[in-house]
Amino acid sequence: MQTALFIEQLLNGLQLGVMLFLMAAGLTLIFGVMGLINLAHGSLYMVGAFACAAVAAATGSFWLGLAASLAAAAAAGAIVEILVIRRLYERDHLDQVLATFALILIFSEGTRWIFGSFPLYLDIPPLLQGSVPLPGGSRYQLYRLAIIGVGVAVAVGLYFLIARTRLGMRIRAGESDREMIGALGVDIRTLYTVVFALGAALAGLAGALVGALQSVQVGMGEPVLILAFVVIVIGGIGSIKGALVGAVIVGVVDTMGRFLLPQLFTLVMPASQATTVGAALASMLIYIVMAVILAVRPQGLFAVQR
């Protein structure tokens, strides 16, 4: 096997991981601060993608679309938080699962009502078209490198936000002791809305970035949502660091599994069988990895003490 192809696949896995991190960071942040499990996070991803595609189509600018996706997802997040989510913090996970499951139905049909049933068009911006050379003679797409860059920037940004800013201090306080920060005079309701909107904006950003690569359509958030859950469970729920590590593990394992497993099976069985068996195993691989990790560390890799 050529090294160049191997490096390219590693980068592909990393890029998938970074995209999952944008989703997982919001999920894990919301869980860490508010103790809320949000199934509708994938819907916010969809909102971001649709907003970006609609604005880019109207103005001709991907960048305006990107800004719109952040704004739309954050706004949708804030509205949902104020109308619905706020009432769920004191409830058990069961109620949260059901209410956010209902939100998925509402978001999906609502989006279809507004944008119709046909997929929308969104392309990568001219600035990021083309590719750059890789060591080993291969080339890698500039846009995908840019996504990796965005992911790293978001990871660093979140680290500074939480470790260094006033908002971050309140978030940390909220994670460790909810009554305490209320007593300190922090307006906890606003804090929660802000955190939720921040998580939503990250999901919207992921949706817009990926919308340029794939099909912008109703239901696009669901497969990503489940992968993001796998990520935060592997990483340890509530831990941003865990989300980052978990996302990279899932991204790389999934991509390399799809790439290598079918080839591996050709060594022991006829090619036509090997490709289907390999592909079948590859589709289950990340769940197997997750089960193994949880069997060893039931709280994930970076468990948050609570």
Added chain:
Amino acid sequence: MKLSRETTINIVLALLLLALPLVAMQIGKPFYVTLATRMAILGLAAVGLNIALGLGGLVSFGHAAFFGVGGYVAGIMATHAFNATPLAAFPFAIPGTNQMLVIWAVAIVVGGLLALAIGAISLRTSGVYFIMITLAFAQMTYYFAISWPAYGGEDGLSIYVRNAFPGVNTAVPLNYFLICYAVLLAALLVFALARNSRFGAALQAARQNDVRVASVGIRPFRVRLAAFVISGMITALAGALFADLNRFVSPSMLSWHMSGEFIVLIILGGVGRLFGPVAGAMLFVMFEYILGGLTERWQLFLGLALLGVVLFARGGLIGLIAGKARHG
């Protein structure tokens, strides 16, 4: 003897579900028999989940796995019987069968074994981890079913003739309803017995306080695992019945939407209530049927209705009528 309010409601619900198809036959609306059968089967699946979720507080988001596996047991065995090919050739030839009783037994055993495997790993975790890991295991079976070519993959598997029950013509919709209804009542009996047994007491105590249960010498893990296995068995049985109702099995029985639907049924009816899942299934199927007939955007209204129930009608339908739960 004075019946409690909840008991009265339960009796009314049971009679209502029984009356629906009988009346439907009288007024010449045979389709309502199918609808009532669907209610009974989905109710049965949710009764299974209710043992884990209602009594044990184990929010399983992966019960579709057991439902689907039960369905596939029925589909696979019936296919082999139909084509007269052996189910397994090694170590000795096992033929397929179209006898429901045999299929049910196999579905229960296979569902129980799967629940044992999934539970053994998942129950090491709790809370959100448990929700997510059960979801992940169900996804695993889903992807396996889609990409496993032997039994139809995503296209699913047709059961050309509904499986047989001794002495009953199952092809008659009303007969099949009565079979499902009887199984549902039996499962409700199991639930009631389990709830009032020492096992049930330990399970419910473990939900509220792990440490205290452990301190009296009961290992909560074992109690939970037992509950999870029984729960999986009942849901698998429901899956086998569902396959026979539709005369079809496909991976969509394993999808996470299905798992979500079971949770919805329980919450609609009332968590931990004996008849909660039955009430939920009746409400849900009726709602889906009526809304689906009214508007193309029925999923939007379904979502709004569910949201309304969670936010404003805690305790579900039975909670709304019967008042606050005594246990919970």
Added chain:
Amino acid sequence: MRKLIAAGLVGLSMGVSGMAFADPLKIGVITTLSGGGAGLGIDTRDGFMLAIKQANNPEVEVVTEDDGQKPELAVQIADKMIQSDQVDILTGIVWSNLAMAVVPSAVAQDKFYVSTNAGPSALAGAGCHQNYFNAAYQNDNFHEAMGQYANQDYKKTFILAPNYPAGTDSLNGFKRYYKGELAGEVYTQVGQTDYAAEIAQIRSSGADSVFFFLPGGMGIAFMKQYAQSGVDLPVMGPGFSFSQDVLPAIGDAAVGAKNSATWSKDLDNEANKKFVEAFQAEYNRLPSIYAVQAFDAANLILSAAAKASVTDKDAFRAALKEADFASVRGKFKFNTNNHPIQDVYVREVIKEGDVLSNKIIATAFTDHGDAYAEQCAMQ
């Protein structure tokens, strides 16, 4: 959604009336009107209803309902339409897995099923049935045509499809006629959205062309990423991947792609010209292949109803089998297994002004049936 349409209402006021049927005809349309796959179902419904509207016959009643792309729901609706609405004919299902759920039991209850899209091999071969008519194609047809066409120009094709029955059928269909060497054969995950790994394999495989079957959003994602990747090998696929419902979402990346279909907007026959015009006038968009097949299916049913009463099953069945209607696809007749014998064309994606569309560049097969007819016991 449920719509009861007495198609004659408009007609009476206009002084036009359709042919009188021996008996009223009730048709149940089960199709996907909600969720991610709704675009296909909406085109199916619109194409079907256009024919019903044009026929303008008060004796025809159509009931439409949404299956949400869920097999269980489709089964439930079929039961309801048969038991409660008492329809004579079922039609409209888009997806093979839903058709497999509904068709065997519907035809076993002595109802007719006319397929507007799905054509799984199981129902074309040993599982064929006298009451099941496929007005669209057998699933393998488009892929076979592409394999046949690929022989002209290519020696080493890389092929990929999702890992499910329609996917393996697709690649087998392609390989059945393709004589060259395969640069690679890859099965992707169902619902997969990122194809970077596969595209990297294509790049390094030394292929001279690519054939893919990835329906719906998967195909859109693949085409966009393929174009962005800078791999410039020619692309081939079945017509679904470049149909009118997905072309706008793929954008210019699709231009030049070769694809196989039984129909194209520029197909030169009278019925087609009228149809494309009428569809655009009615719905203000170009029809897709799903709309075409549904339109033809409706006209097929109407043609049979004009000849025989639907209560006389044998006569109606014979009338359906004659396929005596003006197909917008030109020639159309039924094989022994009630699947079409028709021409399959190769099209190329072109851009006319701002609108992406297809034009016919070759004919891959003339009077093409399917590979399963021999296994069908029905004569």
